[in-house]
Amino acid sequence: MLRTPAAAILNVTGSLSATPRAELHAVGKPWKISDARLALEDGSIWRAKSFGALGTQVGEVVFNTSLTGYQEILTDPSYAGQFVLMTNPHIGNTGVNPGDEESRQCFLTGLVIRSLSICTSNWRCTELLGDYLAKRNIMGIYDVDTRAITRRLRQDGSLIGVLSTEESKTDDMLLEMSQKWKIVGVDLITGVSCDNPYEWTEKTDPEWEFNEAQNLAEKLHVVAYDFGIKYNILRRLASSGCKITVVPSTWPASETLKINPDGVLFSNGPGDPAAVPYAVQTVKEIIGKVPVFGICMGHQLLGQALGGKTFKMKFGHHGGNHPVCNLKTGRVEISAQNHNYAVDPASLPAGVEVTHINLNDNSCAGLSCPELKLMSLQYHPEASPGPHDSDPAFGGFIQLMKLVKQKK
Incomplete structure (x- = not known):
């Protein structure tokens, strides 16, 4: 096969002509080079x-x-x-x-x-x-x-x-x-949270709704703290019939309790939970007064508010295929996870129960405390992207709110 020198190209007449390399580079290549x-x-x-x-x-x-x-x-x-x-x-x-x-x-x-x-x-x-x-x-x-x-x-x-x-x-x-550059100890929540409270009403699109036997939570009002909340968490709550008020990460606990909600959701969010002591203080002031559900960052903040410690994991959990065991039922869920920090279960006080563990490394993946009416998960029950195995957790939160409301 005839090999043409790199510095030679066909001219308009079809014959070969020499061309400087600089001019060749200016003409460009048909593929992208590393840049x-x-x-x-x-x-x-x-x-x-x-x-x-x-x-x-x-x-x-x-x-x-x-x-x-x-x-x-x-x-x-x-x-x-x-x-x-x-x-x-x-x-x-x-x-x-x-x-x-x-x-x-x-x-x-x-x-x-x-x-x-x-x-x-x-x-x-x-x-x-x-x-x-x-x-x-x-x-x-x-x-x-x-x-x-x-x-x-x-x-x-x-x-x-x-x-x-x-x-x-x-x-x-x-x-x-x-x-x-450092990321440990940096407050990343403030930059992703909403600026003002707002009402969320959008449900899961009927085309994508997978839970036909929904347990509608009529007139249950949830205040959701936006530490970096994902829309699908809000959609799953709305699809269960909840009224949802989303508030900024710095929203005072006193203002939340003034609303007298049926429950409070502490959402997922980025970074180090130890870098946001104001959020930990808010959680402390709310737990025990209304039912609480923490997801990811919310789970970690609950752990600290209860007196426990969090630590930075080696490379974290990021993906839609993490096996988690529900220690109460023995049921294994394939879960979506995204976090670099975890709660140290050994640091938790008596009365706080580890309900779920990650089967890849046995790290704490869920907490509950019946006395304080709280539950939490160190993964994403809304699973976007990911499997729907953990969606029943929203039903668990709704049942917790209903139980407390019935006793009032």
Whole structure:
């Protein structure tokens, strides 16, 4: 086979002519070249190709093992301050659409994937993933060895990284940025919470409703603290008939108790629960007065408010396939999880019961205290994305509220 020199191209007459390499580069190539770097605090530099926004961003790199639902992950406020690395190698083939949003915007710092789909094949698609991220100023990279990075994170724990498409920044500059930036002890809740209270009325779309035998909670009023709440948590409560008032993370407990709600939900959210003592104080002032349900960050805040301690996990739990055992029933649920912190069960006082454990590492995945009328889960019963195994937890909260209301 005839091999043409790289510096020679066909001219308009069909004959070969020599062309300088600089001019060839200006003409461009039919494929994208590596134009981005991911620098990890351990000193490693990973070359990649960019999509979405350009620039330089710093964040904590975590891996997510979900096979589907990347748009819900992108709009999960619990990922604030983090780069999400998807272990599923092929991302982008379903595109994006307005119906799969889990919050008002993307809160994560960036997306790291192996293979970016060159086309979409879903009837609900309204936009390409790359265009979607660019409009929201979110960086993404692909054609990087996500398997190797995941193995490193599992071995060494979550690492701070810097994503950059700026050639002016040297590798040493990026490494220095990654080694100086900190996420532990930072209040990330304030930046993702709503500014003012509002009423939520939207139920699960009938097209997607999977619970035909719903136990409607007529006239039960729930105040939901927005620490980074996902829309589907609110939809599942509304689908059970609850009236829902969503309040900011800094909403005073006294104002909540003035409303005299039937129950209070403490939502999921990003970051270190020890960095938000004001939220812990709010939880302390509410528990024991009304039924309480904590999810993820809410679970961790409950643990601290009860006198327990939380700790940072090695690489956290992020994915839609975590097995959890309900210790009361022996039932195993496959759950959706997203958290980097956990409650230390040994630090909890008497009367507080561990109700669920994560079967991957036996970490605490649920708490209850009948005396204080509270329950909590360290995972997502609304499962977006993920299986519906844990949806009955909302029914448990409703039954708790009904029981207390009947005794009044």
